[in-house]
Amino acid sequence: MKKKIDVSKYFAYLFLITVCLIWVIPLIFGISTSFRSQAEVVNEGFRLLPVNWIVDNYVTILENTSSAPILRWIGNSLFISITHTLLVVVVISVTGYGYARMKFKGRDVLFFTLLGISFFPNVVNIIPMYRIMDLFGWVNTPWAMIVPGLAGMGNIFLVRQFMKGLPMELDESARVDGAGDFTIYFRIILPLIKPVLIVAGLFSFIGSWNDFLWPVIVFTDVQRMPVTAGLLLLQDIYGNYQMVGRLMGSAILAIIPTLLLFLFAQKHFVSAINLNAGLKG
Structure with missing residues (x-):
């Protein structure tokens, strides 16, 4: 006999994955923004990952x-x-x-x-x-x-x-x-x-x-x-x-x-x- 599909379990997984994405995507965007140049932040608009990864922001932060x-x-x-x-x-x-x-x-x-x-x-x-x-x-x-x-x-x-x-x-x-x-x-x-x-x-x-x-x-x-x-x-x-x-x-x-x-x-x-x-x- 085929196993009975537990629909509620799949809905639970879908809900948890959706909540995870809602929480993780802003965090990823925030981390990636810290590695963007000022010009890229102003001109590129919303991009999940930066075009060019730089550490200048962290250098400036730590030097201040x-x-x-x-x-x-x-x-x-x-x-x-x-x-x-x-x-x-x-x-x-x-x-x-x-x-x-x-x-x-x-x-x-x-x-x-x-x-x-x-x-x-x-x-x-x-x-x-x-x-x-x-x-x-x-x-x-x-x-x-x-x-x-x-x-x-x-x-x-x-x-x-x-x-x-x-x-x-x-x-x-x-x-x-x-x-x-x-x-x-x-x-x-x-x-x-x-x-x-x-x-x-x-x-x-x-x-x-x-x-x-x-x-x-x-x-x-x-x-x-x-x-x-x-x-x-x-x-x-x-x-x-x-x-x-x-x-x-x-x-x-x-x-x-x-x-x-x-x-x-x-x-x-x-x-x-x-x-x-x-x-x-």
Whole structure:
């Protein structure tokens, strides 16, 4: 007997291929534009690939270390994102342990109250948060981006739900042997929650790297800007039609770190999908 044709499967493949092309073609065009000459950008119109491949745009970008130091911006973003991610992992693991494994009065009420407050848009906190950063003297410093968001309730909720799936007998047997909360957290719970911490760390790094509105507000010093705020500044420097290649080249350089992160940690991104799908309340 002939195999029954699964029409829905072919439609699913067609849909996925179409979505992939919609996403990939602008990316290819952006990369190819960064290798075009200014004359070709102006005169040739839309071409997926350039007629003549040149690297002059990248040479100009990298040589400009005064008004648009792209490599310094990328270094600033790396320091901010890595430091923020490491601190996030520490904060959410300790906080998640408190909400999931420790018993104290009002624990659940406090947790769900903070979780509800976190549903408000972050934009409503911009003015008070800026005043706080200014009060601490953190404007134009990396701490203005590192500290806010360390105790994100989304990550804490993820870690808490993962910890609640671990048997409480682990804690009870450890307490019988004389272990305290710190020992239980550090030697028993922490090794078991590494998968969820890796997932939260990856998303925290990407969120910090891609943050745009907040760094534009708190950074005015060109040499201290992260790359997202720097790209906005580049619109004034390379924003005219004849310098689109340089602007696109700067944008391509800015996505290289996150692209490398995805290539080396893609299995953890896949596990994040399974982890979110399998959380127990």
